[in-house]
Amino acid sequence: MAPTGIALSGIRKRFVSRSTQVQALDDFSLEVSGGEFVALLGPSGCGKSTVLRIAAGLERADEGSVAVDGTKPQRLGRDGGLAVAFQDNALLPWLSVRDNIALPYRLTRRRVEPERIEALIELVGLSGFARARPGELSGGMRQRVSIARSLVLRPRVLLLDEPFGALDAVTRHRLNVELARILDAERSTTLLVTHSVEEALFLADRVVVMTGRPGRVKLTMPVPFPRQRERSILADPGFLRLAAELTAALDEDDPTAAAGEPA
Amino acid sequence: MSTRLGARLGLGVLGVLLLLALWQLVGVTDLLGRSIPPPTEVAGTLVDRADLLGRAASATGLRALVGGLIGLAIGLAVAAITAFLPSTTSVVVRTAVLVNAIPIVAIGPVLMSLPTRPVIPEVFAALSVLFSTVVVASDGFRSAASSSRDVFRLHGASAGVRFLRLQLPSAAPALADALRLAVPAALLGAVLGEWFGADRGLGVVMVSSMRNIQYAQLWAAAVVCVVISLAGYAIATALERLASRRFGREGVAGAEAPRMRRATGVLLGIAVPVALIVLWQLWISLGQVPLIVAPSPLAVLGALAAGPGDYLAAAGITLAIAAGGVAIGGLIGLLLAVVVSLVPWLSAMLSPLSLLIPTVPIVVFIPIVGSVFGYGPVTVVVSCVLMAFFPVYVLALSGLRARPAGSDDVFRLHGAGRLTVLARLALPASVPSLLLALRLAAANAILIGISAEWLMGQGGLGRLLSERRVALDTPGSWAAVAVAVALSVAAYAGASRLERSAARRWRS
Ligand SMILES: Nc1ncnc2c1ncn2[C@@H]1O[C@H](COP(=O)(O)OP(=O)(O)OP(=O)(O)O)[C@@H](O)[C@H]1O
Ligand SMILES: [Mg+2]
Numbered sequence: 001m002a003p004t005g006i007a008l009s010g011i012r013k014r015f016v017s018r019s020t021q022v023q024a025l026d027d028f029s030l031e032v033s034g035g036e037f038v039a040l041l042g043p044s045g046c047g048k049s050t051v052l053r054i055a056a057g058l059e060r061a062d063e064g065s066v067a068v069d070g071t072k073p074q075r076l077g078r079d080g081g082l083a084v085a086f087q088d089n090a091l092l093p094w095l096s097v098r099d100n101i102a103l104p105y106r107l108t109r110r111r112v113e114p115e116r117i118e119a120l121i122e123l124v125g126l127s128g129f130a131r132a133r134p135g136e137l138s139g140g141m142r143q144r145v146s147i148a149r150s151l152v153l154r155p156r157v158l159l160l161d162e163p164f165g166a167l168d169a170v171t172r173h174r175l176n177v178e179l180a181r182i183l184d185a186e187r188s189t190t191l192l193v194t195h196s197v198e199e200a201l202f203l204a205d206r207v208v209v210m211t212g213r214p215g216r217v218k219l220t221m222p223v224p225f226p227r228q229r230e231r232s233i234l235a236d237p238g239f240l241r242l243a244a245e246l247t248a249a250l251d252e253d254d255p256t257a258a259a260g261e262p263a
Numbered sequence: 264m265s266t267r268l269g270a271r272l273g274l275g276v277l278g279v280l281l282l283l284a285l286w287q288l289v290g291v292t293d294l295l296g297r298s299i300p301p302p303t304e305v306a307g308t309l310v311d312r313a314d315l316l317g318r319a320a321s322a323t324g325l326r327a328l329v330g331g332l333i334g335l336a337i338g339l340a341v342a343a344i345t346a347f348l349p350s351t352t353s354v355v356v357r358t359a360v361l362v363n364a365i366p367i368v369a370i371g372p373v374l375m376s377l378p379t380r381p382v383i384p385e386v387f388a389a390l391s392v393l394f395s396t397v398v399v400a401s402d403g404f405r406s407a408a409s410s411s412r413d414v415f416r417l418h419g420a421s422a423g424v425r426f427l428r429l430q431l432p433s434a435a436p437a438l439a440d441a442l443r444l445a446v447p448a449a450l451l452g453a454v455l456g457e458w459f460g461a462d463r464g465l466g467v468v469m470v471s472s473m474r475n476i477q478y479a480q481l482w483a484a485a486v487v488c489v490v491i492s493l494a495g496y497a498i499a500t501a502l503e504r505l506a507s508r509r510f511g512r513e514g515v516a517g518a519e520a521p522r523m524r525r526a527t528g529v530l531l532g533i534a535v536p537v538a539l540i541v542l543w544q545l546w547i548s549l550g551q552v553p554l555i556v557a558p559s560p561l562a563v564l565g566a567l568a569a570g571p572g573d574y575l576a577a578a579g580i581t582l583a584i585a586a587g588g589v590a591i592g593g594l595i596g597l598l599l600a601v602v603v604s605l606v607p608w609l610s611a612m613l614s615p616l617s618l619l620i621p622t623v624p625i626v627v628f629i630p631i632v633g634s635v636f637g638y639g640p641v642t643v644v645v646s647c648v649l650m651a652f653f654p655v656y657v658l659a660l661s662g663l664r665a666r667p668a669g670s671d672d673v674f675r676l677h678g679a680g681r682l683t684v685l686a687r688l689a690l691p692a693s694v695p696s697l698l699l700a701l702r703l704a705a706a707n708a709i710l711i712g713i714s715a716e717w718l719m720g721q722g723g724l725g726r727l728l729s730e731r732r733v734a735l736d737t738p739g740s741w742a743a744v745a746v747a748v749a750l751s752v753a754a755y756a757g758a759s760r761l762e763r764s765a766a767r768r769w770r771s
Contacts, residue, residue: 058672078678090669094691094769106687107677133768149673 003070004034005189006055006157011064013050024050026214028064037183037190037227039200041250042210042218048193049087051215052159055191056084068157069189076157080108083155085163087193089146091134097121098130101149108153120148123178125171139166144175151182158183160192164199173231176202184227197246201239202229209249219249271611278612298634300479305486308479315468320487323384323453323465327491330388330456331449335442337389338396346404346430347422356401358535360759363394366710367452368717368725369747371459372732372740376556384456384464391452392445399444403437404430435510439503446495450488451624455714465627470718473630481634485627489619496622558738563745566738573727574746580723581716582750584640585708588647593704595648596655597697604663604689605681617660620653625707629715638719646715651704655697662696663689695769698762705758709751724750 013025024047032038042048053059054066057073068076076082083104091100098117105112121130124144134142147163164172180203183190194200200207201223209219221242225233233239283302288294290301300308309316341359345352367387374383415425457466465484472481540560546552547559554562567574603610629646636642666688674684716725724747731739 053672056672056676058675074678077676080677082676084672084676086669086672088669090667090673092670092688092691093667094694103673103687104677107674107679107683 003067004156005036005069006030006032006191007065007067008051008055009065011051011054011061011066013047013054013059013061023214025054025061026216028210028216030208030217032189032191034069034189035187036206037192037204039192039194039204039207040210041194041197041200041207041246042215043212043250044195046210046212047215048210049161051210052084052161052191052193056082056159058084078108080104080110080153081155082157082159083150083153084159085143085146085150085161087161087165089134089142091142091145091149093134096131096133097126097137097145100134100145101152104149104153110153116152117148120151123182124148124175140168140171143167147175147179154186154188156188158188158190160190162193162195165195172196172199177231179203180228197243197250198234200246201242202234207246209246219246221246271614274608274611275614279615281612296635298478300482304479305482308483309486312480312483316465316483316487319463319465319468319484320491322461322463323450323457323488324491326384326456326464327388327449327453330385330452331392331445333385334389334392334449335396335445338393338441339400339438341397342400342404343426345401346426346434349405352401352405356398359394359397360755363398363706365748366706366713366751367391368455368710368714369728369744369751371456371717372728373557373744375459375732376737380460383459384453384461384466387452387456388449389452391448391455395444395448396441399437399441400434403434403441406433406437432510435506436503439499439506443496443499443503446499447492447622447624450492450495451626454488454624455626458714458718469627469630473634476634478634481630485631488627489623492622492624493619555735555737558741562738563741566736566742567745574742577723577727577743578746578750581709581712581725581747582723582754584643584716584722585647585705585712585754588644588712589651589701589704589708591644592648592651592653592708593655593701596652596700597659600656600659600663601685601690603660605685610660617657620657623653625650625653625711626714629711629718633715633719638721640719640721642719643712643715643722643725647708647712650708650711654703654707655700658696658700658703659693662693665696666692695762695766698758698765702755702758702762706751706755709747709754713747 008031009029011025011028012023015022015024028047028051030038030040030051040048040051050059054061055068055073057066057068057077066073068082073082092103095103098121101117101120102112118130121127124147126141126144126148129137129141134145137145143163143166147160150158150160150163164175167175176199192200192203204223205227207221207223208217209221210216211218223242225236225239286299287301287303290299290304293299341355345355367390370390371383371387374380374386379386415429420428453464454466454469457464458470461467465488468484469481469488472478472484544560547557558566603613628649629642632645632649633642636645670688670692671684674688679687712722713725713728716722717729718725720726720729724743728740728743728747731743
């Protein structure tokens, strides 16, 4: 049986354009084992989205190896075993919420499961908006559609790029709880990019902090609390100590980026 | 990166050479008849007749320049009014849009009976520039971000200061855009105007070459026309780049026309034409204008009432020809755009074509089409097909690429094939561009249809117009003009309504 999970090792990535050259990633390695939930933190522009895109097979690494569930991510994506919630939600403006969520079925040539779609619409709190178009939704509502779309095929590997960025604190926390519940049930391998230390600690089995550009792994912190965490954990002294530690790690690297984060 | 750019350029040059070679082959072998001369012969004529063509070109160029500048100046002045009095914007823009849908050839007979006769080319050039300038420039004046406008309001800036320091700079790219659009429009107006009777100019050379079967000279005149347009367009494009870089482009695309209450819109749609007709009647009655010069609205109505069947039948023929032309031309344009978008090397080879198309004043093709297809209804249809093909091809090509941000990744992630991307992403994404093309084509196809009918003496309204004119039936020819205007405005209004309802659905 092939090893499950995400294995990125020795990744280098440089973006070259006419006017600039950016070394986004330099010898970046990360393993997420099958069923594990890893949260990725780092200052803005350090290459988090690039890591995700390379893991999804959407971007080629200049050097290094990429394997997801023991195979190429492209193959897994084609089979519907891998899904991404994109930072800029990437919805199709001419499709309704329902049809946007159904899109992965159509792209992977599967039979649409209407009950699954309705359940997800309810889950992300958009009942009553199934027939609305993205143009009629707020930024946070669009992000929730994008999350529902990434979950619809029950992917074995889930890549989430700041999926809750545009949400208010209350909705954000409610969705955190729901996401944790779904992932516990489906045991998906998950890599979540976030700017919120609190969210990372609340959801993940392990938190990885990246350095500023070029991105490398700076710190890996296992989260010692069992999954299915309660809201009360946010006030737990152990939780607060870990949060302070992560914030400090982010701070010393890029004070301007960390200062923008109230978490 | 630069090697890919080089490859694209190389393929583009190769494409042009291949097209020239094909043209040479068709010309030499007379594959499509004797009326298509090979490019070498056209080049020879350009040299041999340099004198004649040069004089014609300078006459036409001067007319286009003078008329175009007048049209630009008036258009900018009108647009500036909307900058100072924002409440007038919707009225001014809507009127301009509607008047813009009037085929200028239809006004020709009217101008011919007035003292404007010797300057018809200039008037046409000014008219065809005027209304697009009003629309684009007033959009530009509105494009300043509302937050910046608030800053000016907050500090109590006067309207003059606001205009000079905010609206004018932020409109700069749009103004340059208006200039760019004006170049082919002014040339089109000048050439069309020359067909109504001028003693020299490229339009005159084209019509007389067509009638005298001097095919090489006909093509040479068309080539000169395209070259002039291309040169003007290049200069205007350089200015536009400069303005965009210096003043930024934010907001221009997003500037939505101010909405008007439905009742106001209906009222205006009735009030403006009624006011014009009343003015017209007053001018005739008070000025004691003889009937041969200009008939009164009542006389025109009388002509319409005397034989409504003639006018309806003619309008029906013109509409059918234009609609058929738009359907065929649009379909060919869309198909070619789809094929080109799927085949990268083909898109590189044809890229000079999409650069060239917006610069070409399409009327110059009518005499050429006539010389190839004969002076019959086929020529009218083919002219309309060409008219629709050009904008649909160019806009479909850009529409097929205008995909929502990041959506490509979703398709790539799940391994969607080219056809899936085409059917589920590219084609739906291109719908707004296609409807825009349809709107542009709808009014223009009727303009081109009537022009071709006029020139060929065939078909519907254009033929009726020229017949009534020859018979010195002034009320009759004005009645044909009125029907043509109504038809064109209706086609445009229908197409814009379709576009607006789709835009609501497609906007993200
Ligand atoms: N397609 C691209 N072309 C050129 N440069 C790119 C491209 N994608 C990313 N970069 C550069 O790579 C760096 C990392 O970008 P990335 O989007 O991965 O950052 P990020 O950590 O996700 O930032 P944020 O938290 O702001 O989303 C940035 O400096 C960015 O400018
Ligand atoms: Mg990012």
